[in-house]
Amino acid sequence: MSGFIADSAEIINSTRGENIRMYRNARLIDSNCGANVSIGEESTIVKSELADYVSINRQNYIRESRIGEFTTVE
Numbered sequence: 001m002s003g004f005i006a007d008s009a010e011i012i013n014s015t016r017g018e019n020i021r022m023y024r025n026a027r028l029i030d031s032n033c034g035a036n037v038s039i040g041e042e043s044t045i046v047k048s049e050l051a052d053y054v055s056i057n058r059q060n061y062i063r064e065s066r067i068g069e070f071t072t073v074e
Helices: none
Strands: 003-005 010-012 020-022 027-029 044-046 061-063
Touching: none
Parallel strands: 003 020, 010 027, 027 044, 044 061
Antiparallel strands: none
């Protein structure tokens, strides 16, 4: 798998696709993450599904959600 995962990012009990990018202090918890996803710094994703090509900008908290392909969360 290529992509980028910051040293301070956490992936806990989650699946992830190829080429994901997780920045400083990003957290993916109990979630499924598609390919080519970007999770910005200080963002937390909990019990959610992110489809391919989703972009989560910095400082977001997402819980129990489904986010479709090519969506950007500001």
